[in-house]
Amino acid sequence: MRILSGLIGFAWLCIALPQNAEAADKRNCTAEEREQANKQLMAIAGNSGLQNEISRYHAPFGLPAFSFQGNEQILYQGGYIMAHDQDLMTSIWVTYRLTSIDLDQSSGNIRVECPRADPRLKRGASATTTDYDEPIYDQGHMANDADLKDNLLQQVNSYVMSNMSPQHGCFNRGIWLSMEHLTRRWAEAYSEVYVTSGAIFDRDGQPGRDEDDNALRMRSRNGKTRVAVPSHFFKSIARVESGRLQTITFILDHDNDFDGTAWSDVRQKVVDAIVPVKEVELMAGLDLYPALAGDLIKESLTGSEWDFSRAGPNSGGTCKI
Template structure:
């Protein structure tokens, strides 16, 4: 005999308490996105910046286990021998115009560096550019500006503002290659001029200062930004100084950086195609402005390995000006400029090397 199965009578369950409806959730999410964009406005891409902040708070780092390792992580891959000419490089625009991993960066300005009012001289055009020999080519890139010595095939100086948010991001140097700079009319050194020379292609504006943008990091590999550096200098004390400057920029919100080789006649040269001068010394001049506070520090390092602490390379900016023939930050009022640039190394170390 067929017996109809018995089904339990259904019961209605009523959730007590507050329950968000779909429209309310969408509205709250919209307010969250609006607050996110307003909070990060003028600093960086909102979603990327928010994720970087969350990742920093949680201690999450990129997984680098699958990335290729190298005995020299500071060195980009060698270019192909048959591709290292100005004509062939200029034709390869597709790679240099590739989109950033993190999107287009907003225009860099001193106003992004600090929420307080700027010094009057900071608002002047080309405030951070040194004054020197007028015959050298002035080259303007998005991330930095430089003067290039066509005869010695070296940058005379490289200058740029370094903002705190620019040293964080997902841009990587692993796949970038050194390339001649088509903006230099007289032509730069070629990557192959350094091949088997015994010297590294040493960045002046380091790739690590442009972690925010893959495009700007790629720009740092232009040969106009490169000087011959002894391998253990480039990968040792010079790298330590670059990392120290980035830590200061992160701590203080932003800095002005001017860096380069000390050039003079009679330097030894390397190069298959060009005679590239090998500098004996390199310098960095760093300026911090946070009205009414201002401080300046200069470093002068010999192009050789060293285990000395960075503070031992601090000298007066006047000494660097005498060595290079340059005038740093000439738009600062004369009295203030003299006071900042004449301070001896031991008088400024404590004002910079603090936690």
């Protein structure tokens, strides 16, 4: 994710803090890394010109538009953009550009975990790690850290709790992880893709997002029920081809089904989850590509225009059913 590196006056935001490579494939962030990552977030939050530059890079076709219920806020990071809902205590979408260069520069970098409250949000307006102290759900990344491993601070900033959403273990470690693997393989195959992932809150089956007050909430061990649990999750992947935007979109039921760990186990379920963009837009109350006329979008409804042979295994076998 290159967006910050070329901006005059902001080169420090991309400092190359050491990865401290160990035999293990992951570690926790250091106090210095956490501090520098928070400084990066606050610097972006205070600079509208930088936010516009990030939007042009990650969302050249326009940010997803939605009908406000009054609690949403657009938050900008170097590696992605999110729309956070302070009542639901999660983001309803994230969007970012992912390139083959990003992935090449991620090679060999370990996972650096840094879960923490979002420093840009007031106390009580964002989930905390305490909210996820409960036995059912994973802290599911909306913008996953593996897509951001080419830049340490951007990876660390995928661990703000505003980027987390409650996900069943078998979902997060299973089909959702498989789709994350597949997205990276598509970025390699097509040089770059644009990724929009989101949470859907639609348990009543009626058009449009459910009212926030009606959302299912998970219960933490302290008895609080602050964070809303999505009914579905979606991904929409796009690439530019012959002057048009080639898109493919998926809706996945948020359940705890164990589908297997091999890509061959889950591939058909992923293919079966392909839907028209309009179905996501109807259920979630969004306009995913607001800056493009319909004739500039070529939508795949069968998956034939995308290579489904490239995904890797997931870790779904570690989940509890």
